[in-house]
Amino acid sequence: MQWIEYQLVFPSETDTESVMYLLGEKGFANSWVDESVEILRIPDGYDYKVKDTDVTIITYESIEDGVDMEEEAVRSLATLQRELASFGMRESSWREPDLQHADDWKAHFDIEEVSNELVLIPTWKQEEAEGKYGQKYRMIFEPGGAFGTGKHGTTQSCLRFIEQVDVEGKNILDVGAGSGILSVYCEIRGAASVLAVDINPSSPSEIEYLASLNGVRAPEVYVGDGNALLGESLYDVILINIGGEEAIRQAGTCVHLVKKNGKLIVSGIVEWAEEDVRHAYEERGCVLEQRQVDEEWITLMFTAAK
Secondary structure (H helix, E strand, O other), X not given: OEEEEEEEEEOOXXXXXXXXXXXXXXXXXXXXXXXXXXXXXXXXXXXXXEOOOOEEEEEEEEEOOOOOHHHHHHHHHHHHHHHOHHHOOOEEEEEOOOOOOOOHHHHHOXXXXXXXXXXXXXXXXXXXXXXOOOOOEEEXXXXXXXXXXXXXXXXXXXXXXXXXXXXXXXXXXXXXXXXXXXXXXXXXXXXXXXXXXXXXXOHHHHHHXXXXXXXXXXXXXXEOOHHHOOXXXXXXXXXXXXXXXXXXXXXXXXXXXXXXXXEEEEEEEEHHHHHHHHHHHHOOOEEEEEEEEEOOEEEEEEEEOO
């Protein structure tokens, strides 16, 4: 089976739900609205707002292998132009999608050599990686629904800081754990305990699965706001990979929970938020020890000198 992708342009006021319903009735599938957006800078990095301009609906048609794609696309475009004329369709075009097969998305995930100590290996590349890498630690992962596959610069900076502080035998708190890359790496390196915190309800199952892939104990997981955590001086290392605004909001709780001379690794910070993040932790008695930049993202490691 092959797929053809169509791009259909309509005025901004178009009832896109009705258009997509009609497309489904005509045998087209996986329709979605590709809205024009304006990128905005915010304290946590970037956000967007939808522009009041034309909207593009993307839809797909499946055809049998061997069918001439161009001939079929020309016929289908003529049908679409006729059926959607009442909606004021302004433009229509087609192309062969980048991903034609169910596993094509895997090409976006390769083996990642994070450091001299760690290599990240997708589940389907384990055989390929056998005997090729000299790192002491290997983490097997499978991309899922929660944030974090190890590819992002903030995650990799945190992984390298974990190596520096030596988490073996220590108590770790991971705030904004996502799919558990950082938490599970701490387990792999022999942490005494790991508590992973995230608001995403899918995180517990994904973290448990990631731990099972790597043959280690699954971290304890709390689904909720990190500010709800109770206690004092419980953790040797706290990982805070949640963006500048959230890192500031949870600074008081995290500093309260870290032990004296413990480490706070704060990541997901953009340059224009760095000063505010530093102030939030330094005014609570933390001392900046290291700063790491990965592309536009900044990671800060503090010592709690309280």
